[in-house]
Amino acid sequence: MSAKPASSAASPSAPVKLTPMMQQYVDVKRGLPRDTLLLFRLGDFFEMFNDDAVTASKLIGLTLTKRQETPMCGVPAHAADNYVGKLLALGKKVAICDQAEPAKAGKLVRRQLTRILTPGTTLETAQIDAARNHYLCAITHDKHGLHAAWLDLTTGEFKVATDTRPENLLPILTALDPAEIVTPENALPAWQNAAHDHANPAHAALAALAGFCATRLVTELAPYQFELNSAPAAIATALGVLNLQGFGLENNHPALGPAAALVYYATENLCAKPENLRSLQEYRPAKTLLLDPATLRNLEIFNSTRGTRDGSLHHAINRCATPAGARLLERWLAAPALDLAEIHRRQTITGELLAMPGSLSALRAHLQNIRDIPRIIGRLQNRLRNPRELGGVRDTLAQLPKIHDALAQFAPGTTTRIQKEKIDLLPELHALLARALADELPNDINEGNHIRAGHDPELDRLRALTTGNKTWLSDLERAEQERTGIRSLKVKYTGNFGYYIEVTKANLHLVPADYIRRQTTVGGERYVTEALKQKEKEIFHAEENALARELVLFNELVTAVLDESIALVRTADTLAELDVLCGWAQLAREWDYVCPTIDETDVLEITEGRHPVVEQMLKNPSAGSPQTFVPNDTQLSSSDAQIALITGPNMAGKSTYIRQVALITLMAQVGCWVPAKACRIGLVDRIFSRVGASDDLARGNSTFMVEMNETANILNNATDRSLIILDEIGRGTSTYDGLSIAWAVVEHLHRDETRGPRTLFATHYQELTQLEKHLPRMRNLSVAVKEWNDEIVFVRRVVPGAADRSYGIQVARLAGLPLTVIDRAKTILEKLESEDTDIELTAPTPKARPKKKITVKPEDDAQMSLL
Numbered sequence: 057m058s059a060k061p062a063s064s065a066a067s068p069s070a071p072v073k074l075t076p077m078m079q080q081y082v083d084v085k086r087g088l089p090r091d092t093l094l095l096f097r098l099g100d101f102f103e104m105f106n107d108d109a110v111t112a113s114k115l116i117g118l119t120l121t122k123r124q125e126t127p128m129c130g131v132p133a134h135a136a137d138n139y140v141g142k143l144l145a146l147g148k149k150v151a152i153c154d155q156a157e158p159a160k161a162g163k164l165v166r167r168q169l170t171r172i173l174t175p176g177t178t179l180e181t182a183q184i185d186a187a188r189n190h191y192l193c194a195i196t197h198d199k200h201g202l203h204a205a206w207l208d209l210t211t212g213e214f215k216v217a218t219d220t221r222p223e224n225l226l227p228i229l230t231a232l233d234p235a236e237i238v239t240p241e242n243a244l245p246a247w248q249n250a251a252h253d254h255a256n257p258a259h260a261a262l263a264a265l266a267g268f269c270a271t272r273l274v275t276e277l278a279p280y281q282f283e284l285n286s287a288p289a290a291i292a293t294a295l296g297v298l299n300l301q302g303f304g305l306e307n308n309h310p311a312l313g314p315a316a317a318l319v320y321y322a323t324e325n326l327c328a329k330p331e332n333l334r335s336l337q338e339y340r341p342a343k344t345l346l347l348d349p350a351t352l353r354n355l356e357i358f359n360s361t362r363g364t365r366d367g368s369l370h371h372a373i374n375r376c377a378t379p380a381g382a383r384l385l386e387r388w389l390a391a392p393a394l395d396l397a398e399i400h401r402r403q404t405i406t407g408e409l410l411a412m413p414g415s416l417s418a419l420r421a422h423l424q425n426i427r428d429i430p431r432i433i434g435r436l437q438n439r440l441r442n443p444r445e446l447g448g449v450r451d452t453l454a455q456l457p458k459i460h461d462a463l464a465q466f467a468p469g470t471t472t473r474i475q476k477e478k479i480d481l482l483p484e485l486h487a488l489l490a491r492a493l494a495d496e497l498p499n500d501i502n503e504g505n506h507i508r509a510g511h512d513p514e515l516d517r518l519r520a521l522t523t524g525n526k527t528w529l530s531d532l533e534r535a536e537q538e539r540t541g542i543r544s545l546k547v548k549y550t551g552n553f554g555y556y557i558e559v560t561k562a563n564l565h566l567v568p569a570d571y572i573r574r575q576t577t578v579g580g581e582r583y584v585t586e587a588l589k590q591k592e593k594e595i596f597h598a599e600e601n602a603l604a605r606e607l608v609l610f611n612e613l614v615t616a617v618l619d620e621s622i623a624l625v626r627t628a629d630t631l632a633e634l635d636v637l638c639g640w641a642q643l644a645r646e647w648d649y650v651c652p653t654i655d656e657t658d659v660l661e662i663t664e665g666r667h668p669v670v671e672q673m674l675k676n677p678s679a680g681s682p683q684t685f686v687p688n689d690t691q692l693s694s695s696d697a698q699i700a701l702i703t704g705p706n707m708a709g710k711s712t713y714i715r716q717v718a719l720i721t722l723m724a725q726v727g728c729w730v731p732a733k734a735c736r737i738g739l740v741d742r743i744f745s746r747v748g749a750s751d752d753l754a755r756g757n758s759t760f761m762v763e764m765n766e767t768a769n770i771l772n773n774a775t776d777r778s779l780i781i782l783d784e785i786g787r788g789t790s791t792y793d794g795l796s797i798a799w800a801v802v803e804h805l806h807r808d809e810t811r812g813p814r815t816l817f818a819t820h821y822q823e824l825t826q827l828e829k830h831l832p833r834m835r836n837l838s839v840a841v842k843e844w845n846d847e848i849v850f851v852r853r854v855v856p857g858a859a860d861r862s863y864g865i866q867v868a869r870l871a872g873l874p875l876t877v878i879d880r881a882k883t884i885l886e887k888l889e890s891e892d893t894d895i896e897l898t899a900p901t902p903k904a905r906p907k908k909k910i911t912v913k914p915e916d917d918a919q920m921s922l923l
C-alpha cells in the first residue's frame with residue numbers, strides 16, 4: 057500500500073502519556089495508509105478516535121463525544137457492517153481492529169488488525185449489491201498501450217487484458233464499472249496532464265482514460281508493486297500454481313504488472329492471502345462485441361440516464377431468480393462474445409425451455425430457492441464464516457435433485473438436458489450438512505446452537521451438563537425458599553455479576569448465616585453461597601466447552617464444504633446460466649419475442665421490431681393508461697442499404713427507433729431472443745452511438761466538445777462490421793456549422809466504394825435527405841405523422857422516403873408554449889419559407905436577424921449545391 061504514514065492518533069501539540077490501550081491503538085493506526093479510518097474494538101463497540109471520529113461522525117451522523125480531550129465515536133459491534141457499508145459507499149476505507157482473545161478483567165486485551173475494507177475489496181454481504189459484480193481494477197499505461205487487470209474478490213473472477221489502443225479496452229472497463237481502481241503513484245495526474253496536451257498523439261486516449269478514472273475511487277500504490285519482473289511468481293503463488301503457462305499467459309504479458317498489484321492490494325486488505333483465486337483469464341477485445349463508454353451510457357444498458365437500474369436494458373431483460381444469474385447477465389452484456397456457436401447454444405436452450413412451459417416454471421421455482429454459492433464460497437475461503445452461510449450450501453444442495461428432475465423432463469439429447477450432467481449433486485456433502493446443522497441458524501458463530509442435537513455425542517454430553525446445571529439452579533431456588541421460608545427468594549443471573557440469590561428488604565431477617573452478602577440494591581440484597589459459586593464455575597465451564605466443541609465441528613463442516621468448492625462453484629455457474637436462460641424463455645413468452653438468425657452476413661433485417669424497454673414501460677406505465685408500442689421494420693446491409701437517414705417531426709419516435717435497432721442487435725448477440733416478428737443479423741463487432749446532449753463541464757468539455765469527441769471516436773474506429781446510431785449530430789452548434797458537419801459525417805461513412813458500417817442517422821436537417829440521390833447506399837426513412845386541422849397525430853410508423861417538414865411549432869404547442877409565442881413563431885416561419893425575408897420585428901429587438909438561406913456558389917462543391 058502506498059506507504060504514506062498515518063497521522064499520529066495523539067495530538068502533536070500535546071505529547072501526553074498514553075494509556076496502554078491508546079498506545080495499542082496508535083501502534084495499529086500508524087501502520088495504516090493515511091486515508092483509512094480505524095474501527096477499534098472495545099467490548100461491544102467499535103470506536104473511532106481523533107480525526108477519524110470527527111470525519112465519521114460528520115459523514116454518517118454518529119454522535120461525537122470526548123474522553124480526556126480525545127474526540128471519539130462508536131458503533132455497536134453487531135451493527136458495524138451497516139455503518140461500514142455507509143462509509144464505503146462514500147468512498148472511504150475502513151480498517152477493522154478486533155479483540156484477538158476473550159476480555160479478562162484488569163488485563164489489556166490483545167487486539168489485531170483483521171482486515172481493511174475498501175470499496176473494491178469488501179466481501180461483506182451488507183456492503184455489496186448481491187445482483188451486481190463487484191470489481192477491483194488495476195491499470196497502467198505506457199508506450200505499448202493500456203494494461204489492465206480486474207478481480208472480483210467476492211467470487212474469485214480474475215482477468216487481464218492489454219491493448220495498444222486504450223479505446224479498445226475502455227469499453228469493457230467501463231462496463232465492469234469497478235468499485236475501485238488501483239494505479240501506480242502519480243499515474244493519474246500524468247494522464248490528466250497529457251489529456252490537455254493536444255500535441256501529444258495519445259492525448260484523446262489519455263483524456264478518455266483520465267475520464268474513466270475521474271468518477272471513481274482511485275488508490276495509488278508504489279510503482280514497484282506493478283513490476284513485471286516479479287509479477288508472474290507473485291501471481292502464481294496467489295493462484296497456487298507453479299507458473300502461468302497453464303492459463304496461456306507468457307511471463308512478459310504486460311498486464312501481469314497490474315494483476316500483481318491487485319494480488320498485493322487484496323492480500324494487504326484481507327490481512328491474508330486471498331484464498332479464492334483459482335485462475336487468471338485473458339480478455340481479448342477482438343473476441344467480443346465492443347460497446348463504447350458513450351454507448352453504454354446512451355443506450356442505457358446497465359443504468360438509465362436517471363442513474364437507476366430501472367429503465368435500463370439489463371433491468372428489462374433480467375428475469376433471473378438468483379443474484380448469481382443477474383450477475384452473469386451483467387457479464388454477458390458487458391462483453392458479448394463474437395462466437396456464433398455460443399450464441400446459437402444459448403438461443404437453442406432458451407427455445408427448448410420455452411417449448412415446455414410446465415417444466416420451465418418448475419425449474420424457475422426451484423432456482424428461486426438457490427442461495428448465492430459463489431459468494432458464500434468466496435467468504436468461507438476468505439475467513440468470513442458464519443453458520444448461515446453453511447445453511448445456504450445445505451439448502452442449495454437440497455434443491456439440486458429437484459432441478460435434476462426438472463431438467464430430465466426435456467427430451468434426451470437436447471442442450472437443456474445436457475445441463476443436467478454439469479450439476480454435481482454432492483449427496484454426501486448434503487447428507488453431512490443436513491445431519492449436522494440445526495434448522496434455525498444464527499448469523500454469529502459465537503451464539504452457538506448451530507449444530508443439531510444427535511450429530512456429535514461429545515457436544516450432546518456437554519450440552520446435557522449445561523441443561524442439567526440449569527435444572528439444579530431451579531431446584532436450588534425451590535429448596536432455599538423452603539429452607540428460609542422466604543417465598544419471594546429468587547436465584548438470578550446478570551452478565552457482570554454472575555449467579556446470585558436475591559432477597560427483598562422485608563425478608564432480610566430470615567436470611568441464613570451461610571449466605572454471603574455481595575451487593576445491596578434498592579429493593580433488597582444479593583447473596584451467594586459456596587455451593588452456588590461452585591455451580592457457577594461448572595456452568596460457565598460447560599457452556600464454554602460446548603461452544604468450543606461447536607466451533608471445532610463448525611470448522612470441520614467448513615473444511616468439508618471447501619473440499620468440494622470446485623464442484624460447488626462449477627454447479628453454481630451452471631445454475632446461474634440456467635437461471636439467465638430460463639428468465640429469457642419467460643421473457644420471450646411474456647413479450648412474444650422471436651429467435652433471431654445470427655450469421656456472418658452483413659445484413660441487419662428486423663421485421664416488426666420493438667424497443668425492449670419502452671415497450672415494457674408503455675404497457676406498465678407508472679401513471680396513466682397502458683399503451684401499445686408500434687412495431688417497425690429495419691433493412692440495412694453494409695453493401696447495400698448501408699445508411700438509413702431518418703427524418704420526421706419532433707416527438708415522432710426517431711430516437712426510439714434507432715435505439716431499438718441497436719438494443720435488438722445487442723440482445724441478439726448475447727444470445728437472447730428479441731422483440732420482433734423476424735430478425736436476421738450479420739455479426740456486429742462494435743456498436744457506436746452518438747445520442748443526445750451531455751456535457752462534461754467538470755473536465756472542461758462543453759456539450760459540443762463531447763459530441764465531437766464521440767463522433768471522432770466513431771469515425772476513427774468503426775469498421776464495416778460495426779453498427780452506428782447517430783442522433784442529431786451537429787445540433788450543439790450553429791445551424792450551418794452543424795449541418796455541414798452532419799453532411800460530412802454521412803459522406804465519410806459512405807466513402808468506401810462498396811461497403812461501410814451499418815448506420816442509422818436521425819436528423820432534423822431536412823437538407824441531408826437530398827444526399828440519397830448521390831450516395832447509392834443511403835436510404836431516406838421518415839417517421840410518419842397525420843396532420844389534422846393544423847394539429848399532428850403521431851402514428852409512430854417508420855416509412856420509406858424523407859419527411860416533408862419538421863412540425864416543430866405544432867409539437868411546441870403540444871408542449872404548452874404560450875399561444876402568443878406559437879402564433880409569432882408561425883408568422884416568422886411563413887416569412888422564412890417565403891421569398892419575403894422582411895420580418896417585422898416585435899420588441900425586444902433581436903440582435904441579429906435570422907438568415908433565411910445558405911448561399912453556396914455552384915462551383916464550391918457539386919454536392920454543396922444541393923443546399
Ligand SMILES: Nc1ncnc2c1ncn2[C@@H]1O[C@H](COP(=O)(O)OP(=O)(O)OP(=O)(O)O)[C@@H](O)[C@H]1O
Pocket residue numbers: 670674684685686687704705706707708709710711712713852
Ligand atoms: N414505436 C413507438 N410506439 C409507441 N410509442 C412510441 C414509439 N416510438 C416512440 N414512442 C413514444 O414517443 C416518444 C418520443 O419518441 P422519440 O424521443 O423517439 O422522438 P424523436 O422523434 O426522437 O423526437 P425529437 O426529434 O424531439 O428528439 C417516446 O418517449 C415514446 O414514448
